[in-house]
Amino acid sequence: MDETPVPADDPKPQGKGRPTPKRRDAEGRRRQPVSxxxxxxxxxxxxxxxxxxxxxxxxKGMLAGDERYFPARDKGPVRKFARDWVDSRRLPSQYFLPFSLLILLLTWVPWPPDMRQAVLYWVMLTGWPIMMIGVVFTSIYVSWKVKKEAAAKYPNESMKGIGFYGAMRALQIRKLRFPPPAVLPGGKPVPPKKG
Structure with a gap:
């Protein structure tokens, strides 16, 4: 019998240190009782x-920004680019919903009869058209700019619907955007939430 000691740094182990289990025992351990x-x-x-x-x-995955949990319309590098482009800017169209709510409130206030005509005139004939023109021009600009910059950055990706996607995101109130913004206005990343 060979009595030479085996070196400690021998790459080939001498055994696994336990007997091989029988098949029925191994399968029995893998099975879980079905309730x-x-x-x-x-x-x-x-x-x-x-x-x-x-x-x-x-x-929770969607709120954390994990793209695996996003719906199909929000997945992909081009969509992420469009979201970040819109979220890094303050655009007039994002104030569309708050301004609309303000206009509704102004029309519901019980003004004195002589003031009511002036309020309705300024709201309906001045405020509302200016807001709508601002929203239309902002949407066209966002759609064009996002599509142009995304095509330059991702030439091999599909640009189908990306302009509309960016314009629709620009219409939403920032706090209500989904997926949540990953960048602050100005382009800095959103700091992680505490707790």
């Missing part, structure tokens, strides 16, 4: 709980 629901209501309850947990995980 089948007792009735249809219990099965429905389990399915709903599982779906609810999956939706919650997807919601």
């Amino acid at each position: 089948a629901p007792k009735d249809r209501k219990e099965a429905y309850r389990q399915t709903r709980a599982k779906q609810s947990a999956e939706r919650e995980r997807a919601r």
Whole structure:
């Protein structure tokens, strides 16, 4: 019998240190007991709980900016570029919804009869058209600019619908945009949330 010692840094081990388990034992450990629901209501309850947990995980992933959980319309580098381009700017069209709400409130206020005519005149004949012209021009500009810059940055990607995507995002109130903005106005990244 050979009595030469095996060096400690020998790359070939001398064995795994345990016997190989029998197939039936290994398969038995892999199998988990199945807890089948007792009735249809219990099965429905389990399915709903599982779906609810999956939706919650997807919601948290979307809010964290994990692109795996985004809907198909928001996936891809071109869409991310369009989102970041819009989110890094303050555009007149993002004030469309707050301005519309202000106009509605001004028309509902019970003004004295002589003031009501003046308010309606300034709101309907001046404020509303100026806002609409601003929104249309901003949307056209955003659509054109996003498409142009995205095509220059990603020449091999599809640009289908990217201008409309950017223009629609520019119409939304910043805090209500989804996916949430990843950059602040000016282009700096959004700081991570505490807690």
